[in-house]
Amino acid sequence: MLIRASTDAASRGATARSHPGRGAVFALLALMLVLGAARGRAQAPSPRLDDAPSAGGRYDPRLRFRTISTARFDIHFHQGEERLAARLAGIVEEVAGEVDRHLGAPRGRVQVVLVDQSDQSNGWATVFPYNLIELAAVPPASRSTIGNTSDWLRLVFIHEYTHIVHLEKSRGWLGGLTHVFGRVPLLYPNLFLPGWQVEGIATFEESRVTGEGRVPAGDFRMVLEEAAAARRLLPLDRAGGGLVDWPSGNAPYVYGAYFHDYLARRYGEASLSRLAEETAGSLPYLGARAFRQVFGRPLGALWNDFESEHRLAASTAERLEATRLTTHGFAVAAPAFAKDGRLFYSVANPHGFPALMELAPGRTAPRRLGSRYHGERIAIAGGEIVFDQLEVVHEVGLQSDLYAMPMVGGAARRLTREARAAEPDVAPDGRTMVCTVQEPGRRILATLQMPERGRTAVPVPLVAEASTEFSSPRFSADGRTIAAERRRLGGPSEIVVVDASTGTVRTLVGGGRDRKAGPVWLPDGSSILFASDRDGPFGIYQVEVATGATRRLLGAARGAQSPALSPDGRLVFVGYTADGYDLFALPLAAARWSAPAASDPDSAPAPLPDRVEALPGRAYRPWSTLPPRYWVPVIETRQGQVLAGAATGGGDALGRHAYAASGSWITPRHRPDWRLDYAYARWWPTLFGSASGTTEDWRDGDVRSRELSGGVLLPVRRVRWSSVALAGIHTERDHFACSACAPALDAIGTRRDLRLGWLASNAHAFGYSISAEEGGTVGVTSEITRGRAGTGRRAGAGTVDARHYWRVFPRHAVVAARVAAAATWGDRDLARVFEASGAGPQSAGFDFGSGSIALLRGFRAADVFGRHAAVVNLEYRFPIAWPQRGAGTLPLMLRSLHGALFVDAGHAWDTAFRSGAIRRSFGAELSAATVLGYSLPLTMTAGAAWRDDPSGRRRGWAAFGRLGRAF
Secondary structure (H helix, E strand, C coil): CEEEEEEECCCHHHHHHHCCCCCHHHHHHHHHHHHHHHHHCCCCCCCCCCCCCCCHHHHHHCCCCEECCCCCEEEEEEEECCCHHHHHHHHHHHHHHHHHHHHHHCCCCCCEEEECCCCCCCEEEECCCEEEEEEEHHHHHHCCCCCCCCCCHHHHHHHHHHHHHCCCCCCHHHHHHHHHCCCCCEEEEEEECHHHHHHHHHHHHHHHHHHCCCCCCCHHHHHHHHHHHHHCCCCHHCCHHHHHHCCCHHHHHHHHHHHHHHHHHHCCCCHHHHHHHHHCCCCCCCCCHHHHHHHHHHHEEEEHHHHHEEEEEHCCCCCCCEEEECCCCCEEEEEEECCCCCEEEECCCCCCCCCCEEECCCCCCCCEEEEECCCCCEEECCCCEEEEEEEECCCCCEEEEEEEEECCCCCEECCCCCCEEEEEECCCCCCCCEEEEEEECCCEEEEECCCCCCCCCCCEEEEECCCEEEEEEEEECCCEEEEEEEECCCCCCCEEECCCCCCCCCEEEEECCCHHHEEEEECCCEEEEEECCCHHHHEEEEECCCCEEEEEEEECCCCCCEEECEEEEEEEEEEEEEEEEEEEECCCCCCEEEECCCCCCCHHHCCCCCCCCCCCCEEEECCHHCCCCCCCCEEEEEECCCEEEEEEEEEECCCCCCEEEEEEEEECEEEEEEEEEEEEECCEEEEEEEEEEEEEEECCCEEEEEEEEEEEEEECCCCCCEEEEEEEEEEEEEEECCCCCCEEEEEEEEEEEEEEEEEEEEEEECCCCCCCCCCEEEEEEEEEECCCCCCCCCCEEEEEEEEEEEEECCCCEEEEEEEEEEEEEEECCCCCCEEEEEECCCCCCCCCCCCCCCCCCCCCCCCCCECCHHHEEEEEEEECCCHHHHCCCEEEEEEECCCCCCCCEEECCCCCCCHHHHHEEEEEEEEEEEEECCCHHHHHEEEEEEECCCCCCEEEEEEEEEECCCC
């Protein structure tokens, strides 16, 4: 039940009131949706566009979806995925039966969206407002932490379907209420479990059913083993979600998977099913009590036993003979050497934007060359670095293309466009390139010629096999042969050599269940180095091209992979420590080798026959998923009156349609308040509309308002920047009635607004950021208003808001500046009044209300207002501490403490600007950045400001509080 208290702020200009369009009901539903959606994969640390504008649909509008149905599933797929969808249709019922036998079956049908618009392997699931799964069709590379699979669709579906089964459980009196209120997230307690519990059981289940996945993977287990060896195992409160320190977003998966594995080994697999049932009958966030009921011991004691087991089994790694070259931690990848010995590589961590780095010979400090958003490989072509990276395509897809950057750094030029090309290598001629190209259901090898500046090239297929993934192609020294990894659907990982002219493929290393990745030729072409997890975590191996004889490198760091050879004979590779991944090196001539562990060829997975017939399906229709699946009661107090009613909402499986509705009855006046919102996001512009009716006190009477609005949002998204344009109309009819007034009043006020806006941002924040650290935002709005037809009354308003962020000392400290102004003109009865004062927050976005620019700390919102307003804000923000601690399984983590020193200046006026009337304030803030519900960031701020008011009415110190950053 929602209980909301609101107060009536004094308004200036009765008909110029602004009704924001986001009620508390819908904010609560959005919050519950965020907490209820379970994401299925963890990705490398990524920056975010801070306060970035967001609008638009989930899927590329060029995709035409169709639907095929099984007994319990509806699978929605688009053109090019017919065979994949048909194979998935054969998987879902089989897998569901296996998971259901262990955990129980969900209620109702499950909607599954299979989409191939992104080159990142991922998936997600939610049970609100119905059971819905999205699967990315692209399989991960073998070297990925989620790459231990011979059948990606099967593995990812098991993981996400486990979320559905687990999160949909509700029993006891909460389960009974679901029959009354429907799928209200608060009635599904498993939605509110810590991340290690939600992701842990799904990660455990993906391995239990397939025998693959992350639990048996040496590189995944290595994260826990190295933490145990370094006495850095995470306590319960840090594993639940919100952690920035390594292993960051992977922590719930790693610790959750192996804790569930520990429970299954000690108490039997059936205990996990009993645990899921018990937590489903607990109150939200109180599921920890179920552990004592199922296992007879409290959760804290079980976690301690789990940690003790891993401390005792902590790895006694072989003697390290390699030298550590970098200390970045988190994700370091793709080392490559230039002929002059310079080492290039990429890094991604929570300290900044992912970047290309250079380590020159004789230097210990690397140099940042430029940004690179993820990607797999780096190659050298003359004086340029050739690399792959991801970019947003058609506002929704995240796809790979090839780029080149001068070795000295600078701007990158694009070599391919929307080719889905990755993992480039350059032949000895410096012009011919080989790469992989992602296609529906397969990843092929292709070649292309280095394009001239200002042009792009189209890769030409070299080897394309059905249901086969090629990875990591590398030219031999003579350019005639290409080494690569190949994995057929269901089959083993193999190292193959490919004739560069004919495309003929020969298997060099095959068999076994191990993953083989990152082949690199020795200069004489006699052998190939590659990484394999045959002996646990990845290690470096060497195979002779002529005989196929294989040996394993000794003395390397754990998790060694991505080998690269320097001109002076050093072997450089990516290795693992308790901080994450970094670069290591050892002299290849002095390296020690041993025979690898024996591989049982009979244990190797067998390729699946490619005999699936495509199913045409039927055209996608949204109607079956559009009806509302829940309702929530609403109780609101407003101006001494009580409103009681209900709210609901819904949307279709593809996110094209979304709506929300609420209605309440006012007592004792017996009048309804209501609101309807709708958005259509099928195409690039998002269409939206809303209608509402409200009644509020006004003087000794009341005002009944009817509002109607609609418009269009046009988003443009890229990795490094984003913008959105708004065009909309808003009409309002206010009926003022006051029989007790003298004289009595019965009047109608009407206004019609044309609203325009534009917002762009390239402000970036990172994991350890206390706010945006670089870039800025700019937003502009304009409103043109007309009164009742025939009166000739007109007015207008406009705002501009610009802000910028600079990194300063110490690390992650920021200087932030903001300038904002607003003005209104025309008929006074229609014109808006703008405020300059208040403690904020002022998040970036479209705001047509009176407080759209207000930020003058120490002054109340009603202190400074007028037809024109302007503010200037300057802050120095600095980190104080990064506790990243909570209390057991309570849904609250204190992520960081940070402070700010600020200076504000603002003025509002009606006719003439007077510099002598400018109000000023300066002061300090202390902020606590928290994580609520294991995933929702919230910053709480307290501050004090010294006010300088030329009028003398407000002077001296004043305290204030705020949720969120100032701007």
